[in-house]
Every structure is written in structure tokens, then in C-alpha cells.
Amino acid sequence: MVVSELVELLEEIAPSKDALEWDNVGLLVGDRDWKVTKVYIALDATDEVIDHAIEKGADMIITHHPLIFSKMNRVVANDFIGRRVIKLIEHHIAYYAMHTNFDIHGMGELAEKRLGLSHTIALDPCEIDGEVDVNTGIGRLGSLLDETVTLKEYALRVKEAFRLPYVQVFGDENQVIGTVAISPGSGKSEIDQAIRFGADVLVTGDIDHHSGIDAVARNLSIIDAGHYGIEHIFIEHIAMYLKGKTAIDIFEEPISMPYWLG
Numbered sequence: 001m002v003v004s005e006l007v008e009l010l011e012e013i014a015p016s017k018d019a020l021e022w023d024n025v026g027l028l029v030g031d032r033d034w035k036v037t038k039v040y041i042a043l044d045a046t047d048e049v050i051d052h053a054i055e056k057g058a059d060m061i062i063t064h065h066p067l068i069f070s071k072m073n074r075v076v077a078n079d080f081i082g083r084r085v086i087k088l089i090e091h092h093i094a095y096y097a098m099h100t101n102f103d104i105h106g107m108g109e110l111a112e113k114r115l116g117l118s119h120t121i122a123l124d125p126c127e128i129d130g131e132v133d134v135n136t137g138i139g140r141l142g143s144l145l146d147e148t149v150t151l152k153e154y155a156l157r158v159k160e161a162f163r164l165p166y167v168q169v170f171g172d173e174n175q176v177i178g179t180v181a182i183s184p185g186s187g188k189s190e191i192d193q194a195i196r197f198g199a200d201v202l203v204t205g206d207i208d209h210h211s212g213i214d215a216v217a218r219n220l221s222i223i224d225a226g227h228y229g230i231e232h233i234f235i236e237h238i239a240m241y242l243k244g245k246t247a248i249d250i251f252e253e254p255i256s257m258p259y260w261l262g
Helices: 004-013 045-054 080-090 101-113 149-162 188-196 207-215 227-231 232-244
Strands: 026-029 038-042 058-064 094-097 118-128 133-145 166-169 178-187 201-205 220-225 248-251
Touching: 004 026, 004 094, 004 101, 004 232, 026 080, 026 101, 038 045, 038 232, 045 058, 045 080, 094 232, 101 118, 101 133, 101 232, 118 188, 133 188, 149 166, 149 220, 166 207, 166 232, 178 188, 178 227, 178 248, 188 201, 188 207, 201 227, 207 220, 227 232, 232 248
Parallel strands: 038 058, 038 248, 058 094, 178 201, 201 220
Antiparallel strands: 026 094, 118 133, 133 178, 166 220
């Protein structure tokens, strides 16, 4: 199998053309004709990830967040992004990123299944091929139907569903939760949208103290599961997808959550 064939498989589930305009996705390093027998999947192309991929003999790395995000005027070793690009090329490793295109075409649905949501729609619908579809977009909004669940109970469910060491909660632990908004990754920008939809709680990451308490003042509780905490589900999903479509060896980044040092 060559890089272009693998790219074609990835484009089937999350077309690069559907990424948000500010994003940078697709094949970012390498040659479409390079041969691929081993693929390493991670959330970010960190130095540790690249070194681990080299140890495994990987020919290609696939990540959620793009290594090259802003415009680069030069690729030099004394810049940490340039250093990584050089290392990838030196070891003949192609590099592919699928960020907001995967957020739109997969991440939210994966998260909603883990959280047991029903009757879901997109939290922030996106325009695809010139049309806005309420079922396609960033994040998800859904209900717990006839369940009676408190905020504390639901926070524990989030913690268990994503295999997290902890979550941070803003709100009254005894509040009854019926409508849930989820925005994997950094969801501060989706607070207004969650309130607009009448959500009882927003499950997301990267919520600062003031944004959290301000949301509670506006009757929206927050469960902050961390940026990595929710989005790590990308790794397992893409690995399973490729294992079902190819005979190449797939290596997954070991899940390594941020932690509090007590």
C-alpha cells in the first residue's frame, strides 16, 4: 500500500475539503507514492510520538491535531516544528492530519455514544457542500430521555466513559441533568451555543475558572474532561477503521492523560 491509497481511505470518512477554513489538514509531510507497511496513530505529533513511531519502524503518522498549523517561512532545526518536520523526512515518514474535518464527521458521534445520548443533533452545525445540515457539525446535543441523573452522577459517568483520572465540574452537584451538549477538545467558544439550545450541561475541555463560573451563572453547568481527555477516542477509532480496511501494521499512541501532582 502507498500513502495515496491510505489517504483515500481516510478521506472517505472525513473529507479534507470539509475542514474549517482556518484549519490545516491532509498530507502535510511526505510523498503520496511512498510505500506504507506500518502506521502510527496519535493525537499530536510531539517529539515523543515521532521518536516512538521511528522505534516502531512506522512509515506514516496520522494525528488529529496538525503539526503544521500556521504559515512556515522556513524549515530549520532550531525551530521545534521545523525540527520535527526534518526528522520525519529523514526517516522517510509521511505525516497526515485530520482535525476539524474529523470533528465534523466523527468525533461528536463517537463521544455521544460513550455518553448514552439520544435524539442528537449537531451543537454547532456546519455548511457542507453549500448546505447547512443540523445533523452535521462541531459537537453534539442530545437528551438522556427518562433517566434521572444528577450533575455529580453524570460527571462520574463522563470520567468512566473516557477512562479519565479526574474531571473538573462547575455547577450544583445535585442538579438534575436532562439535556447534554458535548464539544470534544476546547469548547469555551461553544458555551453560548449550548445555552442557546437549553442544555443543562456542557461536556468539553479547556475551560478556565471565570468561563466556568460565568456559565453556571447563566444556568449552564460544565464538566471539563480536558482537551486530550475526550479527543483521545480518535486514536482508537482510526486504528480500528484501518485494521478493518488494510493489512498494514497499526500502532497506537499509549493514552497519557495530564494529571494533578498531589
